[in-house]
Amino acid sequence: MESVAEFRERARAWLDGRAPKRTAADTLTDTGAGREWGQGEFSVVVFHDASDADELALLDAYREWHREKVAAGFGAIHISPEFGGLGLTKAHDAAIKELELQYEVPRDHELISVTSKLIAPTIEEYGTPEQRAEWCRSFFQLEQFCCQLFSEPGAGSDLAGLSCKAVRDGDEWVLEGQKVWTSTARISQYGFAICRHDPDVPKHAGMTAFLVPLDAPGVEVRPIKQMSGGASFNEVFLSGVRVPDALRVGDVGAGWKVALTVLGHERATSGSGRRGGSFDDVVMLARHLDRADDPIVRQQLASVYTSGKVRDWTKARSAASAKATGSSGPGGSLGKLLWTQALTEISDVVSGLLGASLTADTGEWGTFGWNEHVLGAPGYRIAGGSDEIQRNIVGERVLGLPGEPRVDRDITFAELARQSRT
Numbered sequence: 344m345e346s347v348a349e350f351r352e353r354a355r356a357w358l359d360g361r362a363p364k365r366t367a368a369d370t371l372t373d374t375g376a377g378r379e380w381g382q383g384e385f386s387v388v389v390f391h392d393a394s395d396a397d398e399l400a401l402l403d404a405y406r407e408w409h410r411e412k413v414a415a416g417f418g419a420i421h422i423s424p425e426f427g428g429l430g431l432t433k434a435h436d437a438a439i440k441e442l443e444l445q446y447e448v449p450r451d452h453e454l455i456s457v458t459s460k461l462i463a464p465t466i467e468e469y470g471t472p473e474q475r476a477e478w479c480r481s482f483f484q485l486e487q488f489c490c491q492l493f494s495e496p497g498a499g500s501d502l503a504g505l506s507c508k509a510v511r512d513g514d515e516w517v518l519e520g521q522k523v524w525t526s527t528a529r530i531s532q533y534g535f536a537i538c539r540h541d542p543d544v545p546k547h548a549g550m551t552a553f554l555v556p557l558d559a560p561g562v563e564v565r566p567i568k569q570m571s572g573g574a575s576f577n578e579v580f581l582s583g584v585r586v587p588d589a590l591r592v593g594d595v596g597a598g599w600k601v602a603l604t605v606l607g608h609e610r611a612t613s614g615s616g617r618r619g620g621s622f623d624d625v626v627m628l629a630r631h632l633d634r635a636d637d638p639i640v641r642q643q644l645a646s647v648y649t650s651g652k653v654r655d656w657t658k659a660r661s662a663a664s665a666k667a668t669g670s671s672g673p674g675g676s677l678g679k680l681l682w683t684q685a686l687t688e689i690s691d692v693v694s695g696l697l698g699a700s701l702t703a704d705t706g707e708w709g710t711f712g713w714n715e716h717v718l719g720a721p722g723y724r725i726a727g728g729s730d731e732i733q734r735n736i737v738g739e740r741v742l743g744l745p746g747e748p749r750v751d752r753d754i755t756f757a758e759l760a761r762q763s764r765t
């Protein structure tokens with residue numbers, strides 16, 4: 344197999360001929376060197392505040408770019424050749440992703456990662472040969488998109504407490520219930536849903552996974568407005584939605600195992616792509632405000648830099664261990680926690696630097712725009728498992744601390760539901 348270093352050099356040569364380099368002001372570096380205040384577009388957005396049409400245009404642009412990369416031998420890098428990929432490693436993939444940040448190429452989108460890095464590999468693992476043939480290529484190659492229908496009003500951290508029903512009717516299942524916080528449901532063709540098919544067994548045992556076409560009769564998607572301005576997530580109501588048994592993923596009753604696989608991929612990929620402001624952006628702001636020599640600010644900048652580095656190395660260690668063991672394990676939780684802590688730390692530092700300019704738009708480049716980071720960052724402390732849940736996982740599975748008391752393990756879901764009503 345070609346070494347990562349050789350692959351990176353070939354990719355760099357191809358990108359040089361294909362796309363303009365971003366200006367110094369836009370280029371991400373570790374040191375902030377070369378960045379200039381006021382140049383280029385200033386965006387530190389965490390969640391887009393865009394219309395559905397604009398979101399779809401972003402996806403189309405990325406899909407075109409993906410196709411071009413595949414044709415040139417620089418796309419679908421770690422995907423199996425069975426699904427049109429190159430079958431190289433995640434390190435090769437990371438190498439070109441890093442390089443792409445230096446060029447004017449279409450930006451990644453959250454739905455691309457959910458579809459191709461969470462759902463597609465889960466179907467690869469649990470799907471039937473027919474499902475793998477039909478969906479893996481389509482999702483890995485971004486031909487169609489799929490969102491995650493997990494959380495419900497009564498089930499988030501305790502996902503196994505979900506109550507959306509799946510009732511078998513011949514060769515079909517009838518789904519009934521409500522999902523919530525479903526990111527990108529308005530622009531996805533499919534949702535990957537975990538539903539309860541059997542309330543008369545303990546809660547972890549009675550769940551099954553389905554691919555749900557979001558244009559099926561009985562599916563209603565309602566946007567939820569966020570404090571950062573956009574409405575990237577939704578409520579999804581399933582009212583008598585019929586899905587063929589051919590769209591069940593994994594065995595009946597394997598829903599919890601399937602859900603954990605999706606969540607494991609989610610933790611392992613959290614923080615990939617560009618979300619929010621970087622260390623460079625903070626340094627540039629401190630320099631512009633003439634605060635970069637202030638001893639307290641210097642200490643804060645050093646801390647932001649160090650946190651970023653610790654996170655990168657933790658991710659690298661976790662990726663190496665995943666390669667060796669075939670599973671991302673609890674290292675993904677540590678990586679996700681470090682990422683959300685870094686986002687929060689950046690929010691704290693820029694809030695201190697900007698003061699009132701963060702809340703009043705004076706039109707000055709690179710100031711008020713930071714509120715997109717400050718108001719968006721808390722979302723990722725909750726999405727994909729909250730900070731507290733990641734800490735529980737790290738405590739139990741990395742540090743070997745005693746587990747949380749789990750008194751509901753041997754009680755049927757129906758009995759639990761009855762007890763919570765009384």
Ligand SMILES: Cc1cc2nc3c(=O)[nH]c(=O)nc-3n(C[C@H](O)[C@H](O)[C@H](O)COP(=O)(O)OP(=O)(O)OC[C@H]3O[C@@H](n4cnc5c(N)ncnc54)[C@H](O)[C@@H]3O)c2cc1C
Pocket residue numbers: 490491492493494495496497498499500501523524525526527576722723725726727728729730731732735747
């Ligand atoms: C930006 C964003 C995008 C999302 N996208 C999706 C999506 O696409 N699909 C989807 O299905 N869901 C999505 N979610 C939902 C997300 O997975 C849930 O919000 C999350 O799992 C927390 O569940 P909850 O909101 O019900 O909070 P709860 O579980 O009710 O938690 C409330 C608080 O209690 C704490 N807590 C709960 N249990 C424990 C415990 N055992 N120990 C310590 N503390 C605990 C939590 O950390 C939290 O602070 C998204 C959420 C956000 C914010």
